[in-house]
Amino acid sequence: MFPVGTGRRRVTPRVSRPVGARALRLPVGRRRCYIPPVGFLWEGDGVRTIDWADGRIRIIDQTRLPAEEAIISLESVEEVAEAISSLRVRGAPALGVAGALGVALAARLAQESGEDVDEAISRAASLLASTRPTAVNLKWGIDRIKGSYEPTRPGAVDELVERARAMVAEDEKINRLIGEVGADLLSEGSRVLTHCNAGALACVAHGTALSIVEVGHERGLISGVTATETRPLLQGSRLTAWELGRMGIEHRVTIDSGAAGLIASGEIDVVITGADRVAANGDVANKVGTYALALAAHANGVPFVVAAPLSTIDLDTPDGNSIPIEQRSASEVLEVNGTRVAPEGTQAYNPAFDVTPASLVTAIVTEVGTIRPGEDDLRDLVESARETPGGGPSVGVRP
Template sequence: MVLAVEWREAGTPCLRLIDQRRLPAEETYLDIRTVSALVEAIQTLAVRGAPALGATGALGVVVAMRQGHDEGWDEARLRAEIARIRDARPTAVNLAWGVDQVTPAIPAGVAEVLRLATQLVADDEAANRQLSRHGADWILARIGKEKVRVVTHCNTGALATTAWGTAYGIIHELHDRGALEIVYADETRPLLQGARLTSWELTQDGIPHVVESDGAAASTILRGLVDVAIIGADRITANGDTANKVGSVALALACHRAGIPFVVAAPSSTVDLDTATGEEIVIEERSGDEVLVVAGHRTAPESARGFNPAFDVTPHDIVDAIVTERGVVEPSANPSPRLLEAIAG
C-alpha cells in the first residue's frame, strides 16, 4: 500500500509526498523542507484528499518550525508561515484541522509537535479501517445482496489518506469480504483523479473495475447498473451537507431518482460542526486553464474562459448515509441541524 504522506528522518529530515500529478505514468516523490514548497505542493495537487491534507497540515507545522529555526524566524514570522499552510486550500477542512491539532504544542518544541503529528497519521489509518467496516456493514444490510456494484467519484484511497482509504476503503473492505462485483470509477474531470489515481489503486489491489466519463455516471445509475454510490468528503457540515469533488452532487441526484443509496465516507475530522450548512462553505475556484487545456493542448477557442469550481455541495436530504469511524448516520431519514454531533471528531 502506497504512502502518500510520511515523515522521513534519514539524511536531512523532510516531509515526503508522493507526487500525484505524475501518476500513473511515474511514481516519484517530493522531499519537502520549506513552507513555500509545501504550499505549492498542496495548491498544485501534488498532495490532495482530505485526510492526507490533514496529515500534511500537521507535519507541515514541523517543516515550518525546522525552517524557522534554520533561518532565524521570530514568533510572528513562524505563525504567519504556518497560516500560509493552513489556508492553502480553503474548502478542505482537514488541512486547517491538522495544523490546529499540533499548533498548541509549538512551545514544547519540534520533537513534541512531530510526535503529535505522527500520532495523527497513525490514528487516521485506524479510523479509515474502522469506518470501512461500518460502511460495508451498512451497505450490505441495506442492499441485501451477496455482491454489490459500486460507483465512486474522484479518489479516496491510500493516495488521499495516510493509508487504506475512506470511500475506497469501504470498496476495499467489500472486495476483501467477497461482496464486491464491480466498481464504476468516474474519470473526474478536469484533472482525472478517478482515471489516473483511483484506477491505478484499483489495479494495484486487483479490484475489478471500469473507468467511465463523468457524463456517463447518472445514466449508469438510472439504468440499474450499480447498487450504491460511495464517495468521500472534504467538509461535512453540522446538518449533513457535504462538500466533495465537483460532480458528486450529480451522483446524489441520480441515486435519489433511482432509489439507491448515496453514501459519504470520511473520518470524523472532516465533520465541521462550526459550519451549520453547506451554504456557508467556501468553494475553491481553480484556474480555468485546467478546463480549457488537456495534456498541454488547448481544446477551446482562445477567447473562451474556463469556469472551474473544484467542489460542489450535496444537500443532506439526498444523502442516505454518512460514515465515520464512530458510526453511521442517515441524514435524509433523520434531518437535524446538529445531526453530525454523534460522529464528529
C-alpha cells in the same frame, strides 16, 4: 462481475518490493525526487501517501500518476504549500496531515536556523491554510498542531514534531475503521460507483470511500467498481483506477456524463464518495459532479453513501451555503496537456467542488459509526463521539 460487453479487464496486482530498493534520485527544483521501481510505494498492505522521513515530509507526487510512481521530499513550507496547491498531495484527510506536518516542518527549520519558532509557526499556518479553502481538514490539522505548541516546555519543538507524526498513524487507523464500518452496509455482489479519488492517495492510507471497497473486497462482497473519470484532472481514471488495480479489484472507468445513465440502467447498487467538508446540517461538499451523482442515485432509488472521518464534519459551518467553493484555473478546462483546445476568448467555469444537500445522502460513514441525515442529529452525535475517550461510541452502525 460486470455485465457482458462492458470491456472489463481483470487486473493483477503488482508484487511489492522492499522499500528503498534501486530508487533513482533526480533533482526537481529544490526537491529531491525518487522515481521508484515497481512496488516501491507499497508498504505492507497498502500505500502511504504522506509521511515524515529524515526530518522532512515525503509524499507521493500524484500529478505524475499513473505514468510515474514518484516520491518527492518537501524541504520547506513553501514547497508544502506548492504541493497542496498543485494537487501533488490532495484529499481531505491527507491535507489535514499535510497541514500538521507542514507546521511541524516550519518549527523544525526555525529551530535549526535559530529563528523565532512562534513566528515561523504562525507564518506557516497562514500560508498553508490559504492554499485550499474548501477542505476543512487542512485547517483542522494546522490548528491542531499549532495549538499544541508550548514554547516554554523543554523540547517543545520535538514534541510538536512527534504530535504531527502521530497524526500519520492516527489517520491510517481511522481510515481502516471507516472501511470496516462501511462494509457492513454492503451486500454480496455489490456493484459500486465512486467519484474522484477517495482512496489511499486521498489519505495517509486505505482511503475513505475506497476503504469501504477494500474491506468489502476482503469480505467477498464486491462484484466490481466503476470509477468516474472526474474531469478536468481525471482523478478517477488516473488515481482511483490505479488504486483499484493495485488491490486486484475488477473495475472500469466511465465518462462523467455517462454515470447517471449507468445508475438508471440498474448496473449500480450503491454510490460511495468521500467528502471535503460536511456541514452541521449534513450537507456535503465534495469533488464537483458529486451533486449530479446524488441526484441520479436519488431518482433511481440507489443508496448514496458518503465516507468521511469526524474531522471532516465542520460543526461551525451551518449548511452548504456557507462552504467556500474553490475555483480552479481556467487552463484546466481550456487546455489539454498545455495545448489550448477552446477558441481564444472562451471563458471557463471550473469549481473544484459542489455541495450535495443532506436530503440526498443516505448515510455518512465515519470511523465511529454511520450517521443518517434526516434521522440522526448530526451535531449531538459528533459532539458525543468527540468527547468520549478513544474516539467515542458507535453513532449507529446500521445495515
